[in-house]
Amino acid sequence: MAQVAFLDTLLREYLVFRGFSSTLKALDLEQRTEKDQHFRAERILEQFTLAIQSYDLQALRSLWIHLDNNLFSKLEHTYAQAVKKLENSLLKYYLVTAYSNNKLDKISEFFTKLAGELQQQSEWKDWFYFPFCKNAEESPTFALFFTRHWQDTLLLSLRNFLTTVYQCLPQPTFVRAEQEATHMHRLNEDNVGLRSRLLHMQQELHQQQQQPQQQSVSGSAQNLSGGEASTRRRSAYRHQQSLNDILPFDISPPGHIVDDFCIIASEANSISQASDAQARGLKLLIRNIGSGNSPVLGRKDNQGGGNGGGSSKRRSGSVGRSWI
Incomplete structure (x- = not known):
């Protein structure tokens, strides 16, 4: 990995700058003995085993707390019970190893430091009797933890768990x-x-x-300017024109120019004249009837004188009926 090699160079440069010569030597030694550039769970497992075999409770707890805060806390909630079980198993393995090597002082130190934390857990209730138990490897409560099978199973489970976790976790x-x-x-x-x-x-x-607004403003301005220009042209043209320049419309006159009122008046005159003539004729007729020189009556009288008086009366009566 080129990225890891580049960071190793930066780390060496920083250690030289700070003067950490011992740390630099340890880094060089581990880099020379490292067979795999990738991180391996065996390294963490070796550190746990070394802390247990050296009875270094502080190193064991510090390493686990570091992993719990930076790795295990990022797992899903379903893995919390497995993480807690592995932690308790490592602590029990620590006690069994110290008891097997007759390190009773380390056992007392263990319960002195962790009694307040462990007494709240039910599975540790029987383990408070462990410092006072004789032949604990033969006790039904603790015999299982002294077997090689249980210890190997614990280390194998821890290794598999760390391997799985480091494969899923992102890089630092x-x-x-x-x-x-x-x-x-x-x-x-x-x-x-x-x-x-x-x-x-x-x-x-x-x-x-802004374009529609500008167009509307320009259009209105053009309309105003066009209107003003047309108004000026019309006013100028109006002032310049004279009556001689005005041409009449080419409209053909009607065929007969007759005044309707004249027609009505003429019709009224003709009617009045006819009525006057008729009235004069009637008056003349009445006057002639009333007088003795009526031509009609004269013919009647002449005819009555030759034919008799009865016939003259009948004819005059007939004429009178006809007039009525």
């Missing part, structure tokens, strides 16, 4: 430093590009919103 932040820096730089570039695009789109939208 120190290893991902360069990747994180590259990723942040790319995100910054993307943000700058998106901001520029957003600003450009806002400017285009603003221009699109």
